[in-house]
Amino acid sequence: MTLAGAFGLMARPVFAVLAGRTSLGILMYHRVLERPDPLQPLQMHRDAFDLQMRLLSENFAPLRLDAALIGLERGTLPARAVAVTFDDGYADNLHVALPVMQRHSVPATVFVTSGFVDGGPMWNDVVVEKVRRLPAGDHDFAFLGPGPRCIAGDHDRHSLVREILMNLKYRPAAERDALVELLPAPADGVSLPHLMLSAGELRALHVAGVEIGAHTVSHPILARVSEQEAEREMLEGRAQLSELIGAPVRGFAYPNGRPVRDYDQRHPQLARRLGFDYAVSTAWGVARAASDPFQLPRMAYVPCTELQFMGRMLSSYRQAAADTV
DSSP states (O other): OOHHHHHHHHHHHHHHTTSSSTTTEEEEOOOOOOSSOOOOTSSOOHHHHHHHHHHHHHSSSEEOOHHHHHHHTTOOOOEEEEEEEEOOOOOOOOOOOOHHHTTOOOOOEEEOOGGGTOOOOHHHHHHHHHHHHOOOOOEGGGGGSSSEEEEOSHHHHHHHHHHHHHHHTSOOHHHHHHHHHHHOOOOTOOOOOOOOOOOHHHHHHHTTEEEEEEOSSSOOOOSSSOOHHHHHHHHHHHHHHHHHTOOOOOEESSSSSSSSSOTTTTTHHHHHHTTSSEEEEEEEEEEESSSOOOOOEEEOOSSOHHHHHHHHHHHHHHHHHHHTT
């Protein structure tokens, strides 16, 4: 038995106490790449995801989020209950992640940005692919401030991707998209791989038993748009997805999802008024019976070792238990 396996066996009784029938760990992912990407080292890939799904299957009680939330409300969750979620609606959720989850009997919920179904890539992915194709040497980007950015290898490209994403993330959408368009690209353009779900792929996820949730139409930062625009994004996103899969869409995920900065006190009330059953944020934590069902916390995970994964899960449940004392 591995050290991590022994740790898991010893930790199960602790998890059973800390993660009883009134707590739920909700894990959050975005993409699951086929292999590691040096420009996105924190992005999940198949081998790392397989490890984490195996650990969930062996040490926890994975449930689909909608079913888990019913159990959380009623106090009937199994000990060590967890739910796996994805944001945005990447095609690799179907082609890479789903076979791994099926192998380990882990269900999932995918929150889909409806405007990208059958559409082009999200702006952040365009940034990654443009930087990937930059020739080595010095490059000036006026919006990043004075001084050239030197590209010598993948480490420099990764650093530049992070700098550009952080700089553009909170700009108005039109300004951000214009700056992304101005980023240098090869003479033959940037041919992006098939990244986002097609309508057929979305339906395939639904047929496979994956819960489909809403994530707006265009992924705006809700705190920076009017309440009318936020309502339109939430309603139209849900309606488009419901029509595509031929079934109700009950859950919602706030884009970016950080309380106060990305959404504010208006939006949980709006989600409730619009008839969603629940909404998830990206605030780190474990959901408890007393949690606001329209501001459920989640735990984001990156590639890590078995011990790191289990240790972080244990730390999260311990903190949740301490918060209730």
